[in-house]
Amino acid sequence: MIFFGSRASRIKDGQINNVTCPNCENQTSMTYSIFGKYAHIYWIPAFPIGRENVVECNSCKRTFKLNELSEPIKQKFNREKEDAKTPIWYFSGIGIIAFLIALISYNSMQSDKENAIYIKEPAIGDVYSIKGSAFGYYSTMKVTEVTQDSVFTIISDYEVGKKSGVNEVDKSEYYTDQIEHLSKEQLISMYESETIYDIDRD
Incomplete structure (x- = not known):
């Protein structure tokens, strides 16, 4: 049986300053978290499948999805998220598969070379x-x-x-x-x- 599914990990936290909360309407700051989602096989990350963003008002503690926020807040958040890089280890599974394919191909070529010598x-x-x-x-x-x-x-x-x-x-x-x-x-x-x-x- 093959075990596969998806998981998420936090890849960046930060603050958005001088914004107006859509809920409490206070001039405040907001804390955001960016979560990267990845598919896994046998709990080994295979490839990224997207992101999820959570923003929390520091005054009323209400959490928001990005589409619930005003355009000025979205713009500030988009500037903040530019340096939130997808971790390389999200591609571990692809790397392992590529390595195994390369190793099998190499061994097969070596075996073919040896066979060509042995038969003669x-x-x-x-x-x-x-x-x-x-x-x-x-x-x-x-x-x-x-x-x-x-x-x-x-x-x-x-x-x-x-x-x-x-x-x-x-x-x-x-x-x-x-x-x-x-x-x-x-x-x-x-x-x-x-x-x-x-x-x-x-």
């Missing part, structure tokens, strides 16, 4: 994640011997329906005794066609 230079113990030709199953194939032109492998007897679960079938007791012989050209062709889509090398 196979080594004993390499484990290939493979996609079956039918029914969308996934399994693993392990390199047992490498010669100048050939690669010898054994294939796991078990299959899974999702790429994310393929590590579950990479267990020594699951591999068949039947050895598959492949030329290095065949191996590269399987990689280029994405039949082999990942390579794990210890």
Whole structure:
């Protein structure tokens, strides 16, 4: 379950001086507070969603929303609020998401670079994640011997329906005794066609 919602925090307090209160009609000052509102996911601020302003007469203690005040008071308030900046931490969630996307993209590019090297230079113990030709199953194939032109492998007897679960079938007791012989050209062709889509090398 994803927990999300909105919250607010006070970002500025101040005084508006020499104004006439619409309620008590005294020449007085007013205290204002500016609250920033933000959306959150799992209580981590994601992005700002607006502001709320509260103004209180220092004489009669009546509170007002901005649209309840006279134009002169609004103008003074608008000058006061110009330096009320939205806190950077309101964007924490966006920053975290952007960082994770960048990290995933970087790791994916690094993995692709390594795979491109490993497929051309196979080594004993390499484990290939493979996609079956039918029914969308996934399994693993392990390199047992490498010669100048050939690669010898054994294939796991078990299959899974999702790429994310393929590590579950990479267990020594699951591999068949039947050895598959492949030329290095065949191996590269399987990689280029994405039949082999990942390579794990210890």
